[in-house]
Amino acid sequence: MTKKPRVSFNLSPGELDQALAAWNRDLDVMAPRRIKGRGRMAGQDVIRYAPVVAGNDIEWRQKSTFSPKVVLFPPNETLFHLVGDRIVEPSGDRPERPLLLFCRACDIHGVDRLDRVFLDNGPAPDPFYQRRRARLRFALIECATSMENCFCVSMGTNVAKDYSLSIRFLPDGGALVEVRDADLLAGIPGTAAAADFSPLFVQEDDSPVRVPDSDALAREIRENDLFDHPMWEPYSKRCIACGRCNFSCPTCSCFSTLDATSEDTPELGVRRRVWAGCHVDRFTEMAGGHDVRTDYGSRMRFKTMHKIHDFQQRFGTHMCVGCGRCDDQCPEYISFSTCINRVADIVERKAEG
Ligand code: SF4
Ligand code: SF4
Structure with missing residues (x-):
């Protein structure tokens, strides 16, 4: 993956779908998805991380119920099987392709906190986490205004700088996209109009906190x-x-x-x-x-x-x-x-x- 000077585009809904299809050829792509009727109460939806192949798959208007932590640190993970005196690693869940993960600035900081726990908190990194983390690249979902109960500004996590692309989803189904990595640039359709876009970061919390000294x-x-x-x-x-x-x-x-x-x-x-x-x-x-x-x-x-x-x-x-x-x-x-x-x-x- 090579870094290039960032460039940005205004993608129509069809062009966003084309870009996602192109990125899916070389990468796994995951984002928050709305799962109808699977929420904690009858009739409620849940929004959780899942593979996406089109713009409509991505739930960007609301906060996800579960964070991207599930991708790095699954709720129920088989570490290994014991077969007699042999240790056998599970063969199914060892994807090799890079993973492009759509998430907000606070959640990129959340991954940083997990890194400290699983990679920097002992004599050796946790190999199960490390393997998943090595695949990860971030697609930053712009958060220009605070959502209910959010206080990322108070915690200093409203701005993220380490990402491969950033995106502002538009109400018509299209998106403004800033691309930083050359290989992702190749997925942008040739018809896409150039834009002057870089993401805004929320500056005021819905629920401000004062963290004690x-x-x-x-x-x-x-x-x-x-x-x-x-x-x-x-x-x-x-x-x-x-x-x-x-x-x-x-x-x-x-x-x-x-x-x-x-x-x-x-x-x-x-x-x-x-x-x-x-x-x-x-x-x-x-x-x-x-x-x-x-x-x-x-x-x-x-x-x-x-x-x-x-x-x-x-x-x-x-x-x-x-x-x-x-x-x-x-x-x-x-x-x-x-x-x-x-x-x-x-x-x-x-x-x-
Ligand atoms: S504080 Fe946590 S554990 Fe206690 S009721 Fe609320 S969600 Fe459940
Ligand atoms: S506000 Fe803080 S404690 Fe609550 S879920 Fe988010 S990161 Fe965890």
């Missing part, structure tokens, strides 16, 4: 027992531990490793990893049955501290990218942005006096 927050935890503050109590009553906030989050990266063997054929087995989440029952249960966070408010506290404090202490950037999906998906209308602002109120009040 890291040192002040650390002091509050250390000296004033923020962990035992009454602010966490309402979450104990409201949260139902469904885990939707974890599973829709682009940066939640916890998993359980499950081994299964066959009773009637003991030489066969399989190791899988499946998503787990800090809100879900038994997440912190240890051998012997002791569970360190049975209270739901303490789980909210743990998630909050990880998203806006601990991760930053370790990696220098906040884990939360402000996509607002946790708020979108919570059946109890628990707002994470409100929670962050409550923590900020406590820290700022203490700092003032």
Whole structure:
């Protein structure tokens, strides 16, 4: 893949379809797709990542229910099979072609957070994640205005710079496209009109947050027992531990490793990893049955501290990218942005006096 000076085009609906067909010849192309009637309540749709071959396949007007995390870190992944004393890797899910992934700026930052967890967080990178990540190229979907519950501007994730093309979908089914990689340029139909397009980035949040200063927050935890503050109590009553906030989050990266063997054929087995989440029952249960966070408010506290404090202490950037999906998906209308602002109120009040 060679980089060229960027060029942009105004594609009609038919030309966008031609470009997607051309890119599909050499790449896998995935984007948010609306799946009718498969949402969490009867009659609701779900928007999730899937292969696309035409402009109409892409749901760009609304935020996706699930983030692109599913592409890199599948909810239920077979790591290997055990056949006698041999380890056999699954043969079906090892695509080699590059993957062009349509996603928004916050989700590109979300992949950066996953990179830190799976590639930079130990003596060796996670090979399963690394293999998928090596294929990835981004097609940035322009977000010029904030969607409901979003706070990417507050988190500094509203602008993304690392992408192979950017796109503004137009109401008529066409698109303005900025192409940065020469091989993608070859997919633009010769009939496409030149344009002067570069993406806009949202500058104002729907749900702005004030992320507390890291040192002040650390002091509050250390000296004033923020962990035992009454602010966490309402979450104990409201949260139902469904885990939707974890599973829709682009940066939640916890998993359980499950081994299964066959009773009637003991030489066969399989190791899988499946998503787990800090809100879900038994997440912190240890051998012997002791569970360190049975209270739901303490789980909210743990998630909050990880998203806006601990991760930053370790990696220098906040884990939360402000996509607002946790708020979108919570059946109890628990707002994470409100929670962050409550923590900020406590820290700022203490700092003032
Ligand atoms: S914690 Fe919520 S707002 Fe932050 S990245 Fe996860 S889902 Fe998005
Ligand atoms: S989505 Fe809401 S109710 Fe479900 S675990 Fe998360 S905070 Fe609790």
